[in-house]
């Protein structure tokens with residue numbers, strides 16, 4: 112629906128002026144939904160670009176599309192979300208097939224029949240591999256796994272866990288896997304066939320011209336204004352009828368109760384001729400290797416041809432005040448600080464907290480878009 116054909120908005124037919132902190136996926140989706148119903152949205156983005164951490168940019172020299180804040184692969188079972196992203200950008204076929212270097216060999220991830228046969232030096236059929244892993248799991252005698260470690264032991268047994276997950280997880284989170292929630296591991300499948308697709312979802316792909324152009328198109332609407340390089344100042348909140356806040360929830364309160372813990376990432380960027388590692392993602396699972404993975408970005412656009420290459424070596428560390436927050440750190444023992452901020456946020460008049468930082472959740476892009484759509488619709492139903 113175009114703004115001119117949209118019905119008068121609001122209970123009194125008054126179009127609202129909405130302020131938004133951030134111009135990543137959450138605010139872009141909400142802004143578009145609201146703009147199409149006649150509301151005016153102003154987005155304040157402190158960085159010089161839209162699309163948040165899924166920002167992409169072509170490397171001038173090699174012309175490779177680079178995922179500036181690390182790799183983002185779109186995958187979903189949600190047909191409406193898939194239709195929405197395809198409305199703004201053609202998605203090209205892409206299947207994430209990850210390799211892992213561990214104990215001096217290269218394996219296939221997620222753990223599948225090839226990984227199991229190579230690792231144990233076997234020629235198992237699917238049924239034999241399943242029976243073997245069931246035996247490995249039975250040895251751990253964990254009935255109801257709560258932590259990442261228990262889930263891994265229950266799922267794949269001790270040997271695979273210690274080779275592929277323990278070291279990588281210690282580097283990624285710097286927390287003993289006994290204290291991390293099982294949900295982190297539940298993101299990954301284990302397969303007793305040779306399917307090495309990293310994801311379960313029926314839709315998977317990459318935006319032909321990158322995520323940033325996709326988000327720019329979402330925001331290209333006469334009722335939407337984007338102010339780049341401009342954070343939303345706390346004293347400006349009162350200028351708006353409502354605010355959607357996709358920045359850190361603790362940041363909204365000036366961190367007055369303390370800082371919620373995040374992991375940040377450092378990328379060592381390197382450029383070279385040819386094919387450096389032969390795949391998009393190579394994980395390094397040994398604890399002694401200081402980085403978690405190397406991504407070679409031209410392989411994220413397999414429909415393009417590039418002679419040169421851009422690689423990112425990825426290091427994870429605790430997020431300091433001046434760093435970009437990536438992953439919220441949830442622990443099995445719960446978090447009173449988070450609960451305190453969430454209670455305040457839920458009662459905040461005129462402000463809705465959204466997205467990975469606003470709700471302090473480890474969210475994939477499709478989950479972020481679904482949550483944003485639901486939030487926008489709930490808002491429109493009331494206003």
Ligand code: UDP
Nearest residue numbers: 211275276277279280283295296298394396
């Ligand atoms: N993980 C691991 N070894 C691997 C890949 C993943 O131990 O080779 C664990 C690690 O704890 C990681 C989690 O599984 O944080 C989820 O992995 P995923 O690849 O989904 O991480 P993301 O790409 O979101 O960083």
